[in-house]
Amino acid sequence: MARNRTERPRVCIDRVLPQEVFRRQAVIRPRGADRSRAVFEFRKMWINGSTLRVRFIGGTSAQRARAREQALWWTQHASLSVEFGNAADSEIRVAFRANDGAWSYIGTDCRQIPQGQPTMNLGFLDGGTCAHEFGHAVGLGHEHQNPSGGIEWNEDVVIRDLSGPPNNWTEDQIRHNVLNKYAVDQIRGTAFDPHSIMLYFFPPSWTTNGMGTEENDVLSALDRAFIASEQAYPRQVVPVVDLQVNAAAATSASIGAPGEEDVFRFVAAQGGRHVVETSGNTDVVMKLFGPGSQTALIAEDDDSGPGLNARIAAELVPGTYWAQVRHYYKSSGTGQYGVRVRTL
Numbered sequence: 525m526a527r528n529r530t531e532r533p534r535v536c537i538d539r540v541l542p543q544e545v546f547r548r549q550a551v552i553r554p555r556g557a558d559r560s561r562a563v564f565e566f567r568k569m570w571i572n573g574s575t576l577r578v579r580f581i582g583g584t585s586a587q588r589a590r591a592r593e594q595a596l597w598w599t600q601h602a603s604l605s606v607e608f609g610n611a612a613d614s615e616i617r618v619a620f621r622a623n624d625g626a627w628s629y630i631g632t633d634c635r636q637i638p639q640g641q642p643t644m645n646l647g648f649l650d651g652g653t654c655a656h657e658f659g660h661a662v663g664l665g666h667e668h669q670n671p672s673g674g675i676e677w678n679e680d681v682v683i684r685d686l687s688g689p690p691n692n693w694t695e696d697q698i699r700h701n702v703l704n705k706y707a708v709d710q711i712r713g714t715a716f717d718p719h720s721i722m723l724y725f726f727p728p729s730w731t732t733n734g735m736g737t738e739e740n741d742v743l744s745a746l747d748r749a750f751i752a753s754e755q756a757y758p759r760q761v762v763p764v765v766d767l768q769v770n771a772a773a774a775t776s777a778s779i780g781a782p783g784e785e786d787v788f789r790f791v792a793a794q795g796g797r798h799v800v801e802t803s804g805n806t807d808v809v810m811k812l813f814g815p816g817s818q819t820a821l822i823a824e825d826d827d828s829g830p831g832l833n834a835r836i837a838a839e840l841v842p843g844t845y846w847a848q849v850r851h852y853y854k855s856s857g858t859g860q861y862g863v864r865v866r867t868l
Contacts, residue, residue: 568631594654651741774862815843
């Protein structure tokens with residue numbers, strides 16, 4: 525996309541849930557310099573193989589067509605599907621409000637937004653903006669906040685420029701969306717990818733060494749490779765393991781590699797309080813989806829159980845449910861664990 529380099533850049537707002545406003549985002553450094561991964565918020569991943577429904581709220585036919593086209597850039601490589609329709613409870617709801625900038629909630633956070641509200645806004649559609657925001661919707665973070673990026677900001681200039689139009693941000697918003705790096709313990713990080721669609725154009729005046737960034741309007745080679753990798757949404761979907769409610773013993777499972785996903789399914793025959801929990805020494809995080817939907821997020825947990833185990837207690841109606849278990853992504857934490865469902 526051609527841009528007058530004297531213009532102040534329009535930057536995406538990284539939307540977070542209210543309860544996470546004061547919690548640092550997160551990244552895992554790769555083991556070895558040759559292993560590159562994108563900035564990916566693994567706690568917010570959809571179940572691999574999911575179908576994400578997209579509903580447009582307003583927008584012209586041209587705007588909708590552009591959004592459809594660029595959303596599919598990701599699904600050409602990831603084991604995810606998108607369906608465009610008018611379902612009120614669509615996972616992704618896209619508005620086109622010109623005075624609200626470009627932003628998206630990240631991954632499964634979209635499921636915690638009330639149905640009548642958008643989870644994404646495309647207030648401008650320059651270049652690859654739509655693809656950038658759909659990248660957030662499938663779990664990707666901002667590349668310029670990669671801890672491995674090494675961008676040294678000229679903070680006074682950044683704050684001055686982004687305080688004015690077209691962004692008109694407060695200093696806290698500027699620090700959250702641009703200046704602050706992701707922490708090293710919550711997301712998967714890589715060697716900095718200067719060609720990523722998740723990186724915006726920044727002018728040289730915004731950095732202390734006078735080195736700006738380019739406007740990236742298409743998915744980079746690393747974007748395409750990572751979203752299809754075992755760390756994100758590989759084409760080989762993990763088989764679903766069925767659990768019996770109130771089984772005498774936990775079902776044995778294992779995490780063979782950091783970031784690996786296991787998916788379990790169970791049927792709640794009667795309504796009431798159910799507990800889904802893991803056991804063992806392997807550090808895992810868990811999400812619970814349902815009833816009857818692999819994308820309807822009910823709850824998520826990290827360490828509510830004994831030690832490093834996950835535990836979710838929820839009032840469930842009769843129906844089918846899915847539990848997604850992933851490793852917390854510590855390099856030493858692969859191994860065996862158990863999982864069970866019981867009623868209280």
